[in-house]
Amino acid sequence: MSMPALTNDSAPKIVSPLSAPVVSASIVSMNPRQPPRAERYVKLAREAAVRIVPPLIVLALFLLIWELLCRRSGSALPPPSRVFNDTRDLIFDPFFDNGGIDKGLFWHISASLQRVALGYSLAAIVGVALGTLVGQSVWAMRGLDPIFQVLRTIPPLAWLPLSLAAFRDGQPSAIFVIFITSIWPIIINTAVGIRNIPQDYRNVAAVVQLNPLEFFAKIMIPAAAPYIFTGLRIGIGLSWLAIVAAEMLIGGVGIGFFIWDAWNSSHISEIILALLYVGIIGFVLDRLIAVVGKVVTRGTAPN
Amino acid sequence: MAYLKLDHVDKTFTRGAATTEVLKDINLTIEKGEYVSIIGHSGCGKSTMLNIVAGLTTATTGGVLLEEREVNSPGPDRAVVFQNHSLLPWLTVYENVRLGVDKVFSRSKTRAERDAWTLHNLNLVQMAHAKDKRPSEISGGMKQRVGIARALAMEPKVLLLDEPFGALDALTRAHLQDSVMALHQKLGNTILMITHDVDEAVLLSDRIVMMTNGPSAHIGEVLEVALPRPRKRLELATNPTYVKCRQRVLEFLYERHRFVEAA
Numbered sequence: 001m002s003m004p005a006l007t008n009d010s011a012p013k014i015v016s017p018l019s020a021p022v023v024s025a026s027i028v029s030m031n032p033r034q035p036p037r038a039e040r041y042v043k044l045a046r047e048a049a050v051r052i053v054p055p056l057i058v059l060a061l062f063l064l065i066w067e068l069l070c071r072r073s074g075s076a077l078p079p080p081s082r083v084f085n086d087t088r089d090l091i092f093d094p095f096f097d098n099g100g101i102d103k104g105l106f107w108h109i110s111a112s113l114q115r116v117a118l119g120y121s122l123a124a125i126v127g128v129a130l131g132t133l134v135g136q137s138v139w140a141m142r143g144l145d146p147i148f149q150v151l152r153t154i155p156p157l158a159w160l161p162l163s164l165a166a167f168r169d170g171q172p173s174a175i176f177v178i179f180i181t182s183i184w185p186i187i188i189n190t191a192v193g194i195r196n197i198p199q200d201y202r203n204v205a206a207v208v209q210l211n212p213l214e215f216f217a218k219i220m221i222p223a224a225a226p227y228i229f230t231g232l233r234i235g236i237g238l239s240w241l242a243i244v245a246a247e248m249l250i251g252g253v254g255i256g257f258f259i260w261d262a263w264n265s266s267h268i269s270e271i272i273l274a275l276l277y278v279g280i281i282g283f284v285l286d287r288l289i290a291v292v293g294k295v296v297t298r299g300t301a302p303n
Numbered sequence: 304m305a306y307l308k309l310d311h312v313d314k315t316f317t318r319g320a321a322t323t324e325v326l327k328d329i330n331l332t333i334e335k336g337e338y339v340s341i342i343g344h345s346g347c348g349k350s351t352m353l354n355i356v357a358g359l360t361t362a363t364t365g366g367v368l369l370e371e372r373e374v375n376s377p378g379p380d381r382a383v384v385f386q387n388h389s390l391l392p393w394l395t396v397y398e399n400v401r402l403g404v405d406k407v408f409s410r411s412k413t414r415a416e417r418d419a420w421t422l423h424n425l426n427l428v429q430m431a432h433a434k435d436k437r438p439s440e441i442s443g444g445m446k447q448r449v450g451i452a453r454a455l456a457m458e459p460k461v462l463l464l465d466e467p468f469g470a471l472d473a474l475t476r477a478h479l480q481d482s483v484m485a486l487h488q489k490l491g492n493t494i495l496m497i498t499h500d501v502d503e504a505v506l507l508s509d510r511i512v513m514m515t516n517g518p519s520a521h522i523g524e525v526l527e528v529a530l531p532r533p534r535k536r537l538e539l540a541t542n543p544t545y546v547k548c549r550q551r552v553l554e555f556l557y558e559r560h561r562f563v564e565a566a
Contacts, residue, residue, distance in 0.1 A: 200385060200387060200389035201389065201391060203359055203383070203385065204385075204389050204391065206358075206359060206376075206377040207359075207377045207379060207381075207382060207383050207403075207457075208402060208406050208407075208457070209377070209378055209379060209406055214406075218391075219391070222393040223393075225393075297393075298393075
């Protein structure tokens with residue numbers, strides 16, 4: 001980026017009221033020097049270090065304290081060094097499959113993720129649709145909102161027996177639990193987003209004569225997108241919370257059942273490894289929705 | 304034959320048990336190609352009047368006739384330039400204008416023609432250079448230009464301007480007023496403008512409609528501005544007709560219908 005260099009010939013001479021000498025505003029050329037490549041890399045590395053080093057230090061301290069506390073014989077929980085030794089096979093070979101439920105962690109996690117993907121996608125579609133209805137129609141809100149407010153306080157696992165009774169199978173029941181857990185924040189946030197669409201945008205749509213479908217796609221969804229994504233982000237977090245609990249009860253392949261199975265076989269180290277994976281995946285899911293939201297809602301902030 | 308006619312328009316707002324009469328017996332006819340301003344103190348219902356013409360609000364009694372036909376719902380034949388521009392922030396400048404073009408000319412123009420028409424209208428307001436920018440990336444004056452382009456692109460029978468320059472600084476405002484004047488000269492649109500700026504009203508309008516204070520606001524006086532077009536801002540400053548018109552509006556607003564703060 002370069003701009004024409006300005007000379008100071010035409011700059012007006014300004015006489016300072018305080019001192020006699022004549023000062024002229026000198027205008028320098030605006031050609032920012034491109035920093036050398038190496039310098040930029042150093043800068044990038046420094047920025048990365050500022051973010052990465054503090055959590056690493058805290059993590060190291062945490063592991064150290066844990067190691068010291070759990071090292072003595074007779075302690076209930078294994079120290080990190082033993083966790084690593086016990087789970088070495090699971091860490092380095094996540095893809096084994098010995099049939100039944102004796103599978104690598106990859107298969108357990110992917111089974112859980114598939115359930116979440118299904119239940120959550122359903123919740124997203126139905127949630128945005130219901131939220132739009134409740135946000136748009138006063139009567140729908142009056143009728144549905146009190147019911148939603150009651151239903152959303154029901155803990156996810158309380159739905160499980162009912163859904164097992166209804167579906168008579170673990171798989172659809174787990175998906176239903178995900179669905180029913182994550183749908184409430186999506187509905188409620190979407191409704192708030194739709195209700196907060198500025199009257200101006202509605203007026204524009206009215207003057208242009210958008211039909212209801214166009215209004216939904218071109219005005220409602222983009223205008224409410226920041227709210228919708230807030231709901232979606234809370235929803236994904238809740239569904240990941242619910243799946244682990246649900247899988248503990250329904251059994252089969254899945255990270256929740258893996259943890260329960262490890263507890264039943266007193267493999268405490270495996271539980272710890274699984275918890276670590278659950279945490280990391282939950283974090284990644286949350287970031288994923290956040291990034292999608294950021295991309296989709298770019299420019300939707302009011303100006 | 305009147306092009307646009309407001310026929311005995313009353314507007315009352317009911318809120319619970321209380322009813323307020325905002326507009327009372329508004330009668331106004333506007334000829335094709337005319338530039339009419341509505342001026343009055345804030346709260347006198349002039350925006351309500353514009354909204355009734357736009358169809359965004361319905362009149363309690365009476366109605367609006369455009370080319371002898373009643374209009375009571377919003378439509379592109381009465382495109383509005385909103386005070387706060389109301390551009391959709393998730394669309395680019397081009398897409399904002401194109402939105403209206405696509406709806407209005409969905410049958411009558413091909414895709415390429417609609418593209419050309421959108422660009423043509425952006426060119427009219429000198430905004431084609433920013434067509435791929437988002438509203439948040441351009442200045443207030445530029446946003447209002449795009450708002451005008453969006454309205455013009457719908458080829459409205461009447462262009463409704465709702466205090467279009469109200470939110471702009473004085474220099475930008477003057478610049479944009481000149482642009483609107485030039486567009487009116489070039490395209491011959493029928494324009495109804497809400498304003499609270501006396502100079503703006505005299506400079507731009509063929510007729511100025513002066514509103515009394517609310518509640519029950521009505522048309523107090525209509526002033527013809529018999530100044531030849533094209534008008535030049537600088538030359539008018541000393542023009543006797545201009546000065547006299549300005550005087551008349553000022554007298555109306557500040558002597559006979561002085562703004563009384565609601566108790």
